[in-house]
Amino acid sequence: METVSAYFGSLVFDDRVMKANLPAEVYYSLKKTIDEGAQLDLGVANAVAAAMKDWAVAHGATHYTHWFQPLTGITAEKHDSFIAPSPDGGVIMEFSGKELIKGEPDASSFPSGGLRATFEARGYTAWDPTSYAFIKGKTLCIPTAFCSYGGEALDKKTPLLRSMEALNKQALRILRLFGNDAVKRVYTSVGPEQEYFLIDKEMYDRRPDLRYTGRTLFGAKPPKGQEMDDHYFGVIKPRVAAFMEELNEELWKLGILAKTEHNEVAPAQHELAPIYTTTNIATDHNQLTMEIMQKVAAKHGLVCLLHEKPFAGVNGSGKHNNWSMATDSGVNLLSPGKSPFENAQFLLFLCAVIQAVDDYQDLLRLSVATAGNDHRLGANEAPPAVVSMFLGDELNAVLEAIENDTPYSGAEKMKMKLGVDVLPAFSRDTTDRNRTSPFAFTGNKFEFRMLGSSNSIACANIMLNSAVAESLRLYADRLEGAADFETALHELLRETIRTHKRIIFNGNGYDDAWISEATARGLSNYRTTPDCMPHLLDRKNVEMLTSHGVYSESELHSRCEIMLENYCKAVLIEANTMVDMAKTDIIPAIEAYTLDISKTAAAKKALDAYLTCGYETKLVQKLSALTEQIAARAEELEAAVVALHTTEGIIAEANAIRDTILGKMSELRVACDEAETLTAKKYWPYPTYGDLLFSVK
Ligand code: ADP
Ligand code: MG
Numbered sequence: 001m002e003t004v005s006a007y008f009g010s011l012v013f014d015d016r017v018m019k020a021n022l023p024a025e026v027y028y029s030l031k032k033t034i035d036e037g038a039q040l041d042l043g044v045a046n047a048v049a050a051a052m053k054d055w056a057v058a059h060g061a062t063h064y065t066h067w068f069q070p071l072t073g074i075t076a077e078k079h080d081s082f083i084a085p086s087p088d089g090g091v092i093m094e095f096s097g098k099e100l101i102k103g104e105p106d107a108s109s110f111p112s113g114g115l116r117a118t119f120e121a122r123g124y125t126a127w128d129p130t131s132y133a134f135i136k137g138k139t140l141c142i143p144t145a146f147c148s149y150g151g152e153a154l155d156k157k158t159p160l161l162r163s164m165e166a167l168n169k170q171a172l173r174i175l176r177l178f179g180n181d182a183v184k185r186v187y188t189s190v191g192p193e194q195e196y197f198l199i200d201k202e203m204y205d206r207r208p209d210l211r212y213t214g215r216t217l218f219g220a221k222p223p224k225g226q227e228m229d230d231h232y233f234g235v236i237k238p239r240v241a242a243f244m245e246e247l248n249e250e251l252w253k254l255g256i257l258a259k260t261e262h263n264e265v266a267p268a269q270h271e272l273a274p275i276y277t278t279t280n281i282a283t284d285h286n287q288l289t290m291e292i293m294q295k296v297a298a299k300h301g302l303v304c305l306l307h308e309k310p311f312a313g314v315n316g317s318g319k320h321n322n323w324s325m326a327t328d329s330g331v332n333l334l335s336p337g338k339s340p341f342e343n344a345q346f347l348l349f350l351c352a353v354i355q356a357v358d359d360y361q362d363l364l365r366l367s368v369a370t371a372g373n374d375h376r377l378g379a380n381e382a383p384p385a386v387v388s389m390f391l392g393d394e395l396n397a398v399l400e401a402i403e404n405d406t407p408y409s410g411a412e413k414m415k416m417k418l419g420v421d422v423l424p425a426f427s428r429d430t431t432d433r434n435r436t437s438p439f440a441f442t443g444n445k446f447e448f449r450m451l452g453s454s455n456s457i458a459c460a461n462i463m464l465n466s467a468v469a470e471s472l473r474l475y476a477d478r479l480e481g482a483a484d485f486e487t488a489l490h491e492l493l494r495e496t497i498r499t500h501k502r503i504i505f506n507g508n509g510y511d512d513a514w515i516s517e518a519t520a521r522g523l524s525n526y527r528t529t530p531d532c533m534p535h536l537l538d539r540k541n542v543e544m545l546t547s548h549g550v551y552s553e554s555e556l557h558s559r560c561e562i563m564l565e566n567y568c569k570a571v572l573i574e575a576n577t578m579v580d581m582a583k584t585d586i587i588p589a590i591e592a593y594t595l596d597i598s599k600t601a602a603a604k605k606a607l608d609a610y611l612t613c614g615y616e617t618k619l620v621q622k623l624s625a626l627t628e629q630i631a632a633r634a635e636e637l638e639a640a641v642v643a644l645h646t647t648e649g650i651i652a653e654a655n656a657i658r659d660t661i662l663g664k665m666s667e668l669r670v671a672c673d674e675a676e677t678l679t680a681k682k683y684w685p686y687p688t689y690g691d692l693l694f695s696v697k
Contacts, residue, residue: 010253011253012133012134013140014132018051030048035185037165040129042098053095062139063080064079064141065080066144067141067143068143069155105123123149125146134254134255136254143284153551162550164279166549167188170470171186173472173476177479177485190277190282190321191274194289194290195319196453197270200302204303208577209574209577215307217574217581218672219311222688236263237696238697243302247272259273274286276324279461287456318452319453324444335444351475355471355474356467356468356471361387361523363466363535366526367462368459368460374529388439390437391504391506392441402490436508437506505517529564530567530651530658541556561650572644575637579634579637589684593623593679597620601620627675637664641661
């Protein structure tokens with residue numbers, strides 16, 4: 001058995017491989033591009049392409065692809081082979097710098113929200129040298145950005161890279177103010193914790209709802225759910241353990257630092273957390289992780305469900321986006337630090353995040369909005385749809401002291417002393433945890449917990465990076481012109497805390513009382529995707545995002561349109577699937593059972609006319625009434641879907657879906673689920689919740 005360190009990253013064209021396989025001057029030129037964003041010339045690209053090809057071919061690759069992340073939320077690839085004819089009738093393996101740098105997939109079938117009419121179908125992909133190329137199967141995958149010929153981004157990577165650049169630029173301005181001249185670059189880092197369900201493939205195949213929509217649209221509650229809390233961190237079952245072992249191996253070969261895994265709260269639910277890395281790479285890795293989870297599951301006769309709410313009444317799946325900022329020398333800017341001076345800098349970055357989250361609550365909320373995630377956020381499940389921040393008691397006390405100009409009272413106990421005139425020094429405390437907050441400070445990073453399990457993490461990080469860049473820009477503008485830096489800094493912190501403390505909430509985020517308090521504080525509460533998505537185009541948001549060069553105005557319009565379209569499509573597929581299941585499986589099953597019960601009653605009567613058949617009679621009556629109800633509700637739902645054709649515009653359609661279709665779907669479900677509890681199991685056409693949740697051993 002090979003050791004992990006022997007095969008870790010074996011399928012990645014990483015720094016080790018580059019150093020070993022590239023001529024020194026090519027290697028340094030490429031490093032400069034990767035580290036500092038320097039222009040790359042074609043000579044270098046040709047040399048890199050040749051080395052990449054030789055390496056890939058030696059590892060069994062025959063094809064290459066520009067790997068990109070269109071707005072479908074998943075990744076896309078178009079494979080070309082390396083082969084080129086040689087004059088002697090054979091083939092040689094070829095790959096040029098041009099092919100490495102630029103690709104031209106047919107863009108017409110990717111969503112563009114009107115940015116690219118189909119007649120000018122060509123978009124292009126451009127190599128992102130900051131994310132390493134890797135081999136998947138027999139294909140060399142080159143991470144790329146995807147743009148239209150007009151230069152508009154058609155993917156999630158492009159704005160993500162732009163947002164990282166915006167934050168870098170503003171953070172450097174701040175660091176210079178603190179006399180920090182050596183830092184060349186500020187990165188954002190992310191470690192996304194990924195939740196998922198594993199269920200048996202054979203059961204999955206018998207559920208059209210899971211196959212078409214990724215979640216169960218029907219299903220009565222099992223006698224046992226998650227109430228015992230016996231799954232969380234419980235012993236991992238052998239089939240699951242085998243899956244996890246192979247998953248780790250596959251991820252490690254791709255240089256993905258999968259680190260911890262454990263069972264989650266719900267039965268059949270699990271979590272995987274990688275070690276954090278630069279946002280851009282973390283995003284690529286998370287997309288790959290989701291893809292490989294599904295592939296490995298299939299090899300084990302399992303299906304990996306990434307839907308946010310596969311089972312009603314059972315905890316949903318999210319993704320925790322652990323986020324921080326660090327310098328190229330590895331200093332974490334959200335780490336309180338030891339000296340008062342480091343503390344002051346830390347407090348400024350902390351305030352920048354507080355202000356960003358308060359000013360752009362709506363952008364953070366909508367960055368995670370999908371039809372699937374609507375079942376978690378704002379639906380009696382954590383976290384709520386209201387964005388708030390948790391800082392912990394210690395930090396809170398520090399902010400209070402600054403706000404009120406009072407000495408920090410915990411000074412003795414917490415090793416506090418007043419530093420540079422007014423700013424306290426304090427030690428980091430990680431013991432203090434709040435698991436219900438959507439946005440929690442966890443010692444040296446923030447954990448944004450609203451992301452859905454299937455979301456690309458790009459969207460949330462684009463908004464987070466941009467919003468923080470904006471706070472930093474405001475601060476830099478103000479402080480650069482200040483006569484006395486320390487006084488100006490102190491006033492800035494105090495003002496920021498006063499203005500934005502409403503976003504800080506250290507209590508229980510699941511509590512109903514919090515929702516009313518949040519409303520009183522003026523925080524927004526957008527429960528659904530149609531509620532929040534149109535705010536992407538609010539003036540303040542458009543101005544902020546365009547001023548930092550993260551999006552153009554037309555890109556924002558197209559994205560809003562696409563996200564709402566995705567919402568409508570997802571719900572309508574569910575509605576149609578429900579109607580179909582009700583009519584073609586559920587009603588026939590109930591009818592068959594009803595008939596058999598009636599036959600039993602008739603047979604009993606024939607045997608002895610005085611036998612009472614009270615049980616059968618009541619059951620037949622109930623089932624008949626339910627059949628009528630199911631048929632009527634399915635028809636109503638179908639009619640409501642048809643009626644949508646008359647709505648005009650995507651916002652109106654999304655609103656109509658939220659207001660009429662969702663309600664009718666749940667009415668239909670209620671009747672079917674009741675029927676399930678009354679119908680003998682062998683008649684019911686689908687595996688039950690109990691079967692789905694407890695069958696993997
Ligand atoms: P938890 O108590 O939440 O499990 P961990 O320390 O295990 O905390 O971290 C959870 C995730 O946060 C991991 O993916 C980890 O790599 C990531 N993480 C830790 N430090 C940082 C950081 N500075 N920036 C981004 N992510 C980080
Ligand atoms: Mg965590």
